[in-house]
Amino acid sequence: MNGSSLLPFMLGIPLLWPCFRAIENPKTEEVKHPTGSHSRVRRGWVWNQFFVPEEMNKSSHHIGQLRSDIDNGNTSFQYKLLGAGAGSVFVIDERTGDIYAIQKLDREERSLYTLRAQVIDTATGKAVEPESEFVIRVSDVNDNEPKFLDGPYEAVVPEMSPEGTLVIQVTASDADDPSSGNNARLLYNLLQGQPYFSIEPTTGVIRISSVMDRELQDEYWVIIQAKDMVGLPGALSGTTSVLIKLSDINDNKPIFKESLYRMTISESAPTGTSVGKIKAYDNDIGENAEMDYSIEDASQTFDIITNNETQEGTVILKKKVDFEHQNHYRIRAKVKNRNVDEQLMGYHAEASTTLIRVQVEDADEPPVFLRPDYIFDILEGQPQGSWVGVVSATDPDQRRSPILYSITGSRVFLIDDNGTIVTTTPLDRESTAWYNLSITATEKYNAQQISSVPVYVQVLDINEHAPEFSDYYETYVCENAGSGQIIQTISAVDRDDSIEDHHFDFNLSVEDSKNSSFTITDNQDNTAVILTNRNGFSLQEEPVLYVSILIADNGIPSLTSTNTLTIHVCDCGDSSSARTCSSEGFMLSMGLRTKVIIAVLMCIVIILGK
Structure with a gap:
């Protein structure tokens, strides 16, 4: 007998159990004789475990027979069945001890019944055998298909994953008895999903069997079947679905679909003006599709700003253009991914570029x-x-x-x-x-x-104003003044403007230079000092002396003015200080002024009185 003919025989053995009748199993019991003495007599129940197949559709299914070893066909023996299920699920032929199932049983609801049996002598009404327990087991039949309790499933796996990559594991359960043959032994197989996926038959592990590109197809529906009885004829099956989504990897670089963009800008446009927009396309999604634009030739006139929302590049005017100087520009823009995995650098070896031609439009500009x-x-x-x-x-x-x-x-x-x-x-x-x-x-x-x-x-400025004394000087000299005594310091002003600072030269007039009474010394800082040139002066003979001073400026041409310095001779007493003279002169001047004012007022009174 070869293996293929032996396998159905082996699988059919569990189904043959209900057909086996219980074999005799004599039990030794201690029996009390009517005389009251005890002796050990070999007597007892004859049975073994009983089995009944589940899902039997017969209204009365014979399970087996209970029999006492002292039952020799005496019709006075009566068998009774006690316990849960007795009378409702199981019945017994009181005369023969045959047991019958009167209901269809479900092993998945209850797989074992424990009952008690009695045999009574109807003539005496006494038990012939002591009450004893026995078990009826519900044997399994393959009446439950596998079920995926957690389905439908969903899994995510990166695109371009290599063959053999684990995707997900699915698990089915079978309510049949796993110890009863192959009723609960499952095998998995793909009904839909080839050639991209495969499944391990015994574990339910789904793996990738072909490299997939998300940009071509981003999700797959896979149908999984689970069969019990290791797939043999008569097996039951259940199915579930798995939605497998491919997550994106940055395996695509952005590409310009346009090789040339034409734009125009008025020469009157201010810096920062938008010239136009360019756009590259990336088949990736999310962060993998984020890109940055730039000018490849480092233009000083234009720049590109990336719009992170629209992924467009806006060309802006960086420096004002002049139609008369240059009326068109040719620039090259490039684009690259913002986030690039080092492991995927091979996909981004070269940046995509495009040409932009900008035409400058003439504008009516002011002079x-x-x-x-x-x-x-x-x-x-x-x-x-x-x-x-x-x-x-x-x-x-x-x-x-x-x-x-x-x-x-x-x-x-x-x-x-x-x-x-x-x-x-x-x-x-x-x-x-x-x-x-x-x-x-x-x-x-x-x-x-x-x-x-x-x-x-x-x-x-034209030098049209001669210099002159900067102030009105009241100068005094003491009668007893000695030669070389400084009696006055003078300075000058000029109403003309001078490119350089004013510089004045001070000298005595030609006539006064011959007069030996006074001399002048130029300090070379636009001031000069007047000094006596003799000893003693006479108030009676010359109460007032006059000195002509020449002042020249540094203008072109130079202008010179003659300024007269009036010098009063004063009796200074023993002090020989001209300060005394100036004080007295001031008081005298004030007295004269007072007298003149009084005289004028008196005249006014007389005139008004008339």
Whole structure:
């Protein structure tokens, strides 16, 4: 007999158990004789374990027979069945001891019944055998299919995972008796999912059997079947589904679908203006699709900003453009993933690039002055119409519109169509040394295009004012003054403006230089001192002396003035100090002034009295 013919025989053995009748199993019991004496007699129940197949559809199924070994066919013996299930599930033929199941049994609900048996002599009403327990076991039949209690399943596995990668394990359960043959022995197989997945038949472990690309298909439905009886004929089966999703890996770089973008920008656009947008596409998702744009050639005129929400690149103006200087630009942009796994660097070896051509559009621009400001100078006192300077502005546009000039807020200057500025009146530096003008340039063909420039006019000084004493000096000399005594320090002022600091020279006039009464010493710091040049002066003979002093400035040409210093001779007494003279002179002056005032007031009174 070969193995293939032996296997069905082996699997059928459990089904043959109900067909075996209980074999005799005599038990030795201690029996009490009617005389009251005890002796050991070999007598007792004859049975073994009883088995009944579950799911039997017969209304009365014979299980086996209970029999006492002293039962010799005496019709006075009566068998009784006691315990849970007696009378409702199981019944016994009181005369023969045959036991029957009167209900269909389910082993998964109850697999074992423990009953008690009695045999009674109906003639005496006494038990022939002591009450004893016996067991009826419900034998298993393959009436339950495998069930996936946790299904349907869902699993996630990274795309491009290698063959053999574990995906998930599914488990089915079978309510049949695992110890009863192969009723609960399961085998798993795929009904749907090949060739991408495989399953281990005995464990239910699902593995990848073919590399998959999420960008081609991102999820798969796999149908798993579990069969009991190790898949032999007559086996029952159950199925479940597994949704397997592929998670993304960064295996795609962003790609520009457009090889050329054309954009335009007006030359009047300020910096920061959006020129246009570019967009690359990445088949990955989430963080793996985040990208950054940049200018490949480090342009100084344009830049690209990445919009993290739309994943677009916005080209912006980084530096103002000039149509007349350059009317088109050619730049190359590149894009790359922001987050790249080092293990996937091979997928991102080269960044995708695209060409951007930017056309600059001409705009009607205002006139442009050749300089940001102008500074002119003119000598004071020049006649009306004197030339001051020239300003110049041009139209930067191609049509080169003529320019009209005007001066804002000034009647002192005029400007002609050539930008020449002239005076309308002689200028006085002492009155106004600087003029701040605003010159406006307007396009002749478009009066809306206006620009202006500041012009500063400095009026240069002409040396027209001679220097003079800076103060009125009251000078005194004592009668008893000695030679070389300093009697006065003088200084000068000049109303002219000097490019350099003023410098004055002090000298005596030619006539006074011959007078030996006084001398002058120039301190070279714009001051000088007057000194006596003799011993003693006479108040009676010369109460007042005059000295002519020449003061020259450093202007071009130099101007000289003659200033007279009045010197009063004073009786200083023994002090020989001119301070005493100045004090007395002050008091005397005050007395005279008082007398004059009183006299005037008296005259007024007399006149009014008349």
